[in-house]
Structures are given as C-alpha cells and as structure tokens.
Amino acid sequence: MRIARFLIIVVALGLGGLGGFVAYAWEHAIDPIDPPQRTAFDPALVKHGADLAAVGNCNVCHTAPGGKVFAGGLALPTPFGTIYSTNITPDPETGIGRWSEEAFIRSMREGVDREGNHLYPAFPYDHFTRVTDDDNRALYAYLMTREPVRAETPANELPFPLDQRMVLAGWKLLFFREGAYQPDTAQSQTWNRGAYLAEGLGHCGACHSPRNAFGAVRTDAHYAGGESEGWTAYALNADSPAPIPWDVDSLTQYLHTGWEPRHGVARGPMAPVTQNLGALPETEARAMATYVASVMGEPTPEKKRRADALLAAETTHPPGVQVQSAGSQTAPVLPANAQRGAAIYAVACSSCHDAGRPLPYGGLRLDHSTAMYGPTPANPINVILNGLPAPEGERGPIMPGFAGSLDDGQIVDLLAYLRSTFSDEPPWEDPAPLVARLREAGVEAGVYALDSGSAAPANPSKQETTW
Ligand code: HEC
Ligand code: HEC
Ligand code: HEC
Incomplete structure (x- = not known):
C-alpha cells in the first residue's frame, strides 16, 4: 500500500x-x-x-x-x-x-x-x-x-x-459523483426500486465492486467482486462464480432470509446485511433481486449445462470423484495433498455435507457452493476455521469450527481436495499464507435471520448488534 x-x-x-x-x-x-x-x-x-x-x-x-x-x-x-x-x-x-x-x-x-x-x-x-x-x-x-x-x-x-x-x-x-438516483425509464418500476435501493442505501457495490489504489469503488468494474473484512464478496455481474446461477426468486429468498436451499447461508459481512433486509417487506428484497439478476444477466449456455448436470446428480460426489464441466464423473486423479485432504473430509465434513439434510441446518452439497468456485478460498477458510454460530434463539452452532483441530497444513490439503473435487476451476494459488492470516484475524462468521418469520427483528434499533 x-x-x-x-x-x-x-x-x-x-x-x-x-x-x-x-x-x-x-x-x-x-x-x-x-x-x-x-x-x-x-x-x-x-x-x-x-x-x-x-x-x-x-x-x-x-x-x-x-x-x-x-x-x-x-x-x-x-x-x-x-x-x-x-x-x-x-x-x-x-x-x-x-x-x-x-x-x-x-x-x-x-x-x-x-x-x-x-x-x-x-x-x-x-x-x-x-x-x-x-x-x-x-x-x-x-x-x-x-x-x-x-x-x-x-x-x-x-x-x-x-x-x-x-x-x-x-x-x-x-x-465522487454527487446526485440522487435517476430512474431508467426503459425499465420497470420494480427494477428501478431495486436499483435505487442497491445503488443507494444498500451500497452493495461498496463490497461487491473492486476498489482502486485510492480506495474508490471502480466504476468500470461494477459488481465485479470485492473484498470485505477478510471475506470475498463474490461478483454479482456476469462473472458470478455461483455454480447454480442465481435468479430473481433465489436472490429474493437469500436477501430476505439469509439462506437459500441451493446456495447456502449468508456468512461474514453479508450476514448482517440479510438480517437487516429480513426486517423489511419481502417486496423490497424482490426489487433488489430483480435489479441484481438483470446485472448478472442470463447465464451462458455453458454455465446452464453445468448447473443442470449438478442438479441432476442425485447425491453429492463420493469423496475422490472429480467434477467435470459437463457434469460427467471420471476416476479420481488426485494429487497427493488432495488425497490427504480427502481423508480429512471423510472424517470431519462428509457426515454433514453429504447427508442430504435440508438447509439451513444441514450442510449444503459442496458442489453447489459458490465458496468452492470463488476466485479466492477466503470464505471457505473462514468457515472451516471458525464454523458457523447458532442463529439467534438456537443453541448449538450449525457448523463447528476446526481452528482447534486442524493445523494450517491440514487446511491447505483440505482446500486442495475441496477445490479439485467440488469445482471445475483451477487450483487456488498457494492458500497457506491466507490460512495463516485469517487464523490470526479470527474473523466473525455471523449467521442471522435463518428464519425470516421468527429470527429477524422487527426493529433493528431495538436489537443490540454484537457486530
Ligand atoms: C460501512 C460503514 C458505514 C455505514 C454502513 C454507515 N456509516 Fe455513517 N459513517 C461511517 C463512518 C466511518 C463515519 C465517519 C466518517 C468520518 O469521520 O469522516 C460515518 C459518519 C456518518 C455521519 C456524519 C456524522 C458526524 O458526526 O460527522 C452521519 C450523519 C452518518 N454516518 C449517518 C449514517 C447513516 C444514516 C447510515 C445508514 C443509512 C450510515 N451512516 C451508514 C460509516 C458508516
Ligand atoms: C459489508 C459488505 C457487503 C455488503 C454491503 C453487501 N454484501 Fe453481499 N456479500 C458480501 C460477502 C462477504 C459475501 C460472501 C458471503 C458468504 O460467503 O457467505 C456476500 C454474498 C452475497 C451474495 C451471494 C453470492 C454467491 O454467489 O454466493 C449475494 C447474492 C449478495 N451478497 C448480494 C448483495 C446485495 C444485493 C447487496 C446490497 C443490498 C449486498 N450483497 C451487500 C458482502 C457484502
Ligand atoms: C455438524 C455439521 C457440519 C460439519 C461437521 C461441517 N459442516 Fe460445513 N456447514 C454445515 C452447515 C449446517 C452449513 C450451513 C449451510 C450451508 O450453507 O451449507 C455449513 C456450511 C459450510 C460451507 C459453506 C457452504 C455454502 O456455500 O453455503 C462450507 C464451505 C463448509 N460448510 C465446509 C465444511 C468443511 C470443509 C467441513 C469439514 C472440515 C465442514 N463444513 C464440516 C454443517 C457442517
């Protein structure tokens, strides 16, 4: 810097x-x-x-x-x-x-x-x-x-x-370009409402767009993915790494309740965003979803094919079987570190993530998780280290943290396995320094509003944020 x-x-x-x-x-x-x-x-x-x-x-x-x-x-x-x-x-x-x-x-x-x-x-x-x-x-x-x-x-x-x-x-x-939102008359009222909220008060781009050397949001890379408090805020434009492409309905549920069956729960700095949005009428989340879905655009035929293949596969991939972009499964050709990671996965993770328990309390099939396909392993590292705490009103954590039971080398092996087995993306660049840094930082993994009916506070000011 x-x-x-x-x-x-x-x-x-x-x-x-x-x-x-x-x-x-x-x-x-x-x-x-x-x-x-x-x-x-x-x-x-x-x-x-x-x-x-x-x-x-x-x-x-x-x-x-x-x-x-x-x-x-x-x-x-x-x-x-x-x-x-x-x-x-x-x-x-x-x-x-x-x-x-x-x-x-x-x-x-x-x-x-x-x-x-x-x-x-x-x-x-x-x-x-x-x-x-x-x-x-x-x-x-x-x-x-x-x-x-x-x-x-x-x-x-x-x-x-x-x-x-x-x-x-x-x-x-x-x-800095000053001025109130100007509606786009070519778009629907719902779209404009969503754009107004997302671009203005919702400041989605503050996290989801990259910044330049002066700390300013880059207007030439709208929603192209950014960073927030040790977490990756994934791209929300055509570069969205989500293996199951988002649409208006899934975005609405995610923004309004903090989770969605095919995409998992909102974690880290996104958790309080969805907690706050859960306090509003669903129409506001739907308006934002309408706008964000249009920024993402229709998924490419290739992404659609991959998603169809993932959704068609009934169970998750047995450990050691790699995902190909067309969804076909081939015999395992795992490098040594990924093989060590496979053994860790089988013991520590598989019982929840391959059990087919419904979300939000069951673990997502990891081949459906954006975290496996993202440009950095920051979010899975944070989740593995710190787990996911209980939502408000619940007692046990929904996922335990492994900071105490897995050392950095084991987490690096596990990441090699996760990436090669549950995504078709190239390996993450040496994650070891990032694992060490994020362990040191011990970031918050907050989970909120898992059930919009009961967990979301009616009035955010009444609720003492721990944040
Ligand atoms: C991402 C973090 C962040 C969010 C979200 C945020 N603020 Fe702030 N706000 C700050 C910081 C940091 C400052 C202090 C800036 C400075 O000292 O120059 C500030 C300053 C202010 C100030 C100036 C106060 C003063 O005494 O100078 C006002 C007013 C304000 N915020 C209102 C709001 C309102 C209203 C909202 C919600 C609509 C909001 N802020 C959301 C971080 C935030
Ligand atoms: C304070 C930073 C921050 C703000 C503000 C923010 N996000 Fe996020 N968002 C994140 C992070 C970090 C993640 C990744 C969370 C995770 O891994 O669970 C995320 C995840 C998401 C995802 C899931 C992406 C995927 O493919 O898994 C969507 C959709 C999303 N945000 C939409 C929005 C919208 C819409 C807004 C504005 C209303 C917004 N976000 C505001 C930080 C933020
Ligand atoms: C006690 C059950 C349990 C165990 C054990 C467990 N998880 Fe989880 N995990 C969950 C639940 C529940 C969630 C939240 C729902 C979701 O998003 O998948 C979750 C979320 C995740 C996510 C985020 C998925 C997404 O995109 O939404 C990742 C990545 C993850 N776990 C990886 C692991 C790894 C790696 C291990 C082993 C080291 C592990 N989990 C062990 C229950 C578990």
Missing part, C-alpha cells in the same frame, strides 16, 4: 498547489439547532426511516462491539489507517443532536459534516448520495427519535496528510 499512499500524497499536494483549490474545498458550517422534540416527528415517517436505516446498515457500522446501537466508535480498518464511525444518536454534545435536517441531508448527499468538514468515504456516501431528499428526511426523523447516547468518537489513526480532511476534497474531485 506504500504506492497508494505515495500517489495520494502526490495528488493531494498537486491539487493543493492549484489556485482556487482551497476555495473549492471549503464548505460552510450549518448553524447548530436545539435538539428537536421527539414528538415533532410523524410516527409514520419514523417507521419509514427505520426501514430505510435497515437497508443502509447504519446499525452495523455505527455500533461498536458491546456498545449502544448508533453510538459509533466501531474501528473500520482501511488500507490507509483506521477510521472510527461516529455517534449518530441525537446526543447534543457527542452525537448529531444539534444537526438540522439540512445538515443531515448534506452529509448523506455530499459527505460533509455539520461544521463543513469533508467526511471519509468509509462512510459510504458515494452510494448514499443517490438517496432522495424525502428518504433522507425519514432517516433523519428516525435517528432523531432514538435514545441519545453520550459517547465520544475515538480519533482516527491516519498518517499525514490523510489525516487532513481537506485532502478529501481532492479525492471527491476525482472519484
């Missing part, structure tokens, strides 16, 4: 030298107000704001582990340093209690705080800028009627000159 940092410095200094830059970068302060009374807001507007806040995952980023919802203080690691989310409760001193509606709308639209400081794009305002003024008013009403919490935001840990918020004006000039 040294190069990235160097480039940023050059750009910052270069822009800083331009006449008029300071004038460009300067934003005026908006006068503080006396915190409004809760009763000043229409309850229907507040309820609408709660739904929108769920789409925006505001609770996920603005809640520190063990902290109060929306009180901020969550450390967000970026390649450039650590940025802390702020307190967005209506506390007048440490939160946004003195922010007028105008100041709030400006922060969402332009990424500028009440005092006129530029905000870091770790706050995904590059997406939130698409939100309409009406929806921002509802969000404001919702936030201003939450419990005020006194909580100072820790200072960011960023090197000079990135700690200077003025630099962000240069970043915005290069990468």
Whole structure:
C-alpha cells in the first residue's frame, strides 16, 4: 500500500498547489439547532426511516462491539489507517443532536459534516448520495427519535496528510459523483426500486465492486467482486462464480432470509446485511433481486449445462470423484495433498455435507457452493476455521469450527481436495499464507435471520448488534 499512499500524497499536494483549490474545498458550517422534540416527528415517517436505516446498515457500522446501537466508535480498518464511525444518536454534545435536517441531508448527499468538514468515504456516501431528499428526511426523523447516547468518537489513526480532511476534497474531485438516483425509464418500476435501493442505501457495490489504489469503488468494474473484512464478496455481474446461477426468486429468498436451499447461508459481512433486509417487506428484497439478476444477466449456455448436470446428480460426489464441466464423473486423479485432504473430509465434513439434510441446518452439497468456485478460498477458510454460530434463539452452532483441530497444513490439503473435487476451476494459488492470516484475524462468521418469520427483528434499533 506504500504506492497508494505515495500517489495520494502526490495528488493531494498537486491539487493543493492549484489556485482556487482551497476555495473549492471549503464548505460552510450549518448553524447548530436545539435538539428537536421527539414528538415533532410523524410516527409514520419514523417507521419509514427505520426501514430505510435497515437497508443502509447504519446499525452495523455505527455500533461498536458491546456498545449502544448508533453510538459509533466501531474501528473500520482501511488500507490507509483506521477510521472510527461516529455517534449518530441525537446526543447534543457527542452525537448529531444539534444537526438540522439540512445538515443531515448534506452529509448523506455530499459527505460533509455539520461544521463543513469533508467526511471519509468509509462512510459510504458515494452510494448514499443517490438517496432522495424525502428518504433522507425519514432517516433523519428516525435517528432523531432514538435514545441519545453520550459517547465520544475515538480519533482516527491516519498518517499525514490523510489525516487532513481537506485532502478529501481532492479525492471527491476525482472519484465522487454527487446526485440522487435517476430512474431508467426503459425499465420497470420494480427494477428501478431495486436499483435505487442497491445503488443507494444498500451500497452493495461498496463490497461487491473492486476498489482502486485510492480506495474508490471502480466504476468500470461494477459488481465485479470485492473484498470485505477478510471475506470475498463474490461478483454479482456476469462473472458470478455461483455454480447454480442465481435468479430473481433465489436472490429474493437469500436477501430476505439469509439462506437459500441451493446456495447456502449468508456468512461474514453479508450476514448482517440479510438480517437487516429480513426486517423489511419481502417486496423490497424482490426489487433488489430483480435489479441484481438483470446485472448478472442470463447465464451462458455453458454455465446452464453445468448447473443442470449438478442438479441432476442425485447425491453429492463420493469423496475422490472429480467434477467435470459437463457434469460427467471420471476416476479420481488426485494429487497427493488432495488425497490427504480427502481423508480429512471423510472424517470431519462428509457426515454433514453429504447427508442430504435440508438447509439451513444441514450442510449444503459442496458442489453447489459458490465458496468452492470463488476466485479466492477466503470464505471457505473462514468457515472451516471458525464454523458457523447458532442463529439467534438456537443453541448449538450449525457448523463447528476446526481452528482447534486442524493445523494450517491440514487446511491447505483440505482446500486442495475441496477445490479439485467440488469445482471445475483451477487450483487456488498457494492458500497457506491466507490460512495463516485469517487464523490470526479470527474473523466473525455471523449467521442471522435463518428464519425470516421468527429470527429477524422487527426493529433493528431495538436489537443490540454484537457486530
Ligand atoms: C460501512 C460503514 C458505514 C455505514 C454502513 C454507515 N456509516 Fe455513517 N459513517 C461511517 C463512518 C466511518 C463515519 C465517519 C466518517 C468520518 O469521520 O469522516 C460515518 C459518519 C456518518 C455521519 C456524519 C456524522 C458526524 O458526526 O460527522 C452521519 C450523519 C452518518 N454516518 C449517518 C449514517 C447513516 C444514516 C447510515 C445508514 C443509512 C450510515 N451512516 C451508514 C460509516 C458508516
Ligand atoms: C459489508 C459488505 C457487503 C455488503 C454491503 C453487501 N454484501 Fe453481499 N456479500 C458480501 C460477502 C462477504 C459475501 C460472501 C458471503 C458468504 O460467503 O457467505 C456476500 C454474498 C452475497 C451474495 C451471494 C453470492 C454467491 O454467489 O454466493 C449475494 C447474492 C449478495 N451478497 C448480494 C448483495 C446485495 C444485493 C447487496 C446490497 C443490498 C449486498 N450483497 C451487500 C458482502 C457484502
Ligand atoms: C455438524 C455439521 C457440519 C460439519 C461437521 C461441517 N459442516 Fe460445513 N456447514 C454445515 C452447515 C449446517 C452449513 C450451513 C449451510 C450451508 O450453507 O451449507 C455449513 C456450511 C459450510 C460451507 C459453506 C457452504 C455454502 O456455500 O453455503 C462450507 C464451505 C463448509 N460448510 C465446509 C465444511 C468443511 C470443509 C467441513 C469439514 C472440515 C465442514 N463444513 C464440516 C454443517 C457442517
């Protein structure tokens, strides 16, 4: 990342030298107000704001582990340093209690705080800028009627000159395109609703699109796959690695309930996304699914053939039998490490993943799992190391973690077996360093909302996120 940092410095200094830059970068302060009374807001507007806040995952980023919802203080690691989310409760001193509606709308639209400081794009305002003024008013009403919490935001840990918020004006000039969502009149209302939510509040591209050296989402690689907190956020465009292609129905169920019979459960940073979406009417998930399915497009005939073959095969492949792209099975020709992995699989994994128990509590047939076909083994490594915790209200984990029983070498062998047996993709590039790094990180594998009827909270603000 040294190069990235160097480039940023050059750009910052270069822009800083331009006449008029300071004038460009300067934003005026908006006068503080006396915190409004809760009763000043229409309850229907507040309820609408709660739904929108769920789409925006505001609770996920603005809640520190063990902290109060929306009180901020969550450390967000970026390649450039650590940025802390702020307190967005209506506390007048440490939160946004003195922010007028105008100041709030400006922060969402332009990424500028009440005092006129530029905000870091770790706050995904590059997406939130698409939100309409009406929806921002509802969000404001919702936030201003939450419990005020006194909580100072820790200072960011960023090197000079990135700690200077003025630099962000240069970043915005290069990468930020401000403006509310413009409907595409050639598309249906449902599609437009989905695009509005996904591109705006849902900020799907913040994780599912790659970023450039300046940390900006690459507009030339929309939904081409990205990274989030040690997890791979798979491509959601024509490059989707899912072996069973997604369609509107499967995407709707996955987004709304956190799992789908042919694709498994949502894990890692995707788990709270689906948990939040589970609190909304299913029509919202369906709208997003309609949009995402159109971005993915129809699967190629080759992908269709592969999926048909996988679905036609009644049981999963007995250990040691490789999958071919046309679905035909051939005699095993496993390299030595994959053979060692096969023995581990037979003992540790097969009893659940080959048992044919229905999801979400049974394990998916792994030849149906995107995790086997993805560009990196990050997600299966996280799942193998840490397992999958019990969904809310359930006692046992749905999958145990193997960090204590498998060493790095055994996991590397297991991965060689999984990849060669359950996918037709070439082997992952030496996964050993990644296994070591992810073991060290011990990332959260959170599973939520496995049953949209009972597990999804009606109001995300009432629920203490552990996140
Ligand atoms: C991906 C993480 C993330 C999500 C999701 C997120 N925020 Fe933030 N937000 C941040 C960070 C980080 C900051 C602080 C940025 C800075 O210090 O420059 C911030 C700052 C803000 C600010 C400015 C507050 C201040 O005191 O300066 C507001 C307002 C805000 N967020 C509202 C929201 C709302 C409303 C939502 C949901 C619609 C939301 N955020 C979702 C990370 C996030
Ligand atoms: C905070 C990062 C983040 C955000 C925001 C996010 N995702 Fe994800 N998403 C992920 C990760 C990580 C995975 C992989 C999860 C796994 O392996 O279970 C994923 C998985 C998925 C999958 C399954 C892909 C497959 O082939 O298995 C779909 C579909 C999806 N996300 C859609 C969306 C949509 C639609 C949105 C916006 C509403 C969204 N995501 C927002 C991180 C994110
Ligand atoms: C006690 C039963 C159990 C055991 C043992 C088990 N799993 Fe799982 N596993 C599950 C369940 C349940 C899920 C969640 C449903 C799903 O998505 O497959 C899961 C999910 C997964 C996933 C994600 C699949 C997807 O894309 O949704 C992978 C990969 C995985 N397990 C690999 C393994 C490996 C490798 C082993 C052996 C080291 C193993 N599991 C052992 C029950 C188990």
